[in-house]
Amino acid sequence: MADQARARRIAERTKQLVTQGLAQVVKDERVGFITITDVRVTGDLQQASVFYTVLGDDADREVAAEILEAYRGRLRSFVGKGLGIRLTPTLEFILDALPEDAQHMDDLLRQVAARDAELAAGRRASEYAGEADPYRKPRTEEDETGAPGA
Structure with a gap:
């Protein structure tokens, strides 16, 4: 050998x-x-x-x-x-099937890029379902009295 x-x-x-x-x-x-x-x-x-x-x-x-x-x-x-x-x-x-496989992969990547562009456009046009900042924050004096510094 x-x-x-x-x-x-x-x-x-x-x-x-x-x-x-x-x-x-x-x-x-x-x-x-x-x-x-x-x-x-x-x-x-x-x-x-x-x-x-x-x-x-x-x-x-x-x-x-x-x-x-x-x-x-x-x-x-x-x-x-x-x-x-x-x-x-x-x-x-x-x-050799390499060129056909490469062409198929290029087609798939183009489809994925187009779908990603659609999703990105949808994200830019969307709004939050609730408040813009849904996380809880610690309470401040303003929250207690309703007026700043009172």
Whole structure:
């Protein structure tokens, strides 16, 4: 079993090589804007999970998945030549859901901010149900006689 530092270095280098391979090896005009976001290599350096995102709609994502699947062997060969290690890890391409999750969180935060603004506006327009200062105060001479200083 390899140490974790070596696995991280190989994962980072694999990420760079897959990105280069997309530009050099993949010769498909249908390929869109594919971004490699992360690569994770197993501890035994046998498998690499490559996470990617695609700029576009669901049809673009499906086309990108087909292209990556079709060029998996060529990309693995390209990565193997660039890594220079005895065993080249197998590549598994996984669509990264991070951008969609981030968009969903942004939408939720906008809704919360709008609701907070509504509540703040309601607070500014509201008045106390009773007196402005509902707390008891110690009695003074004015309270006893009704006139100041008498």
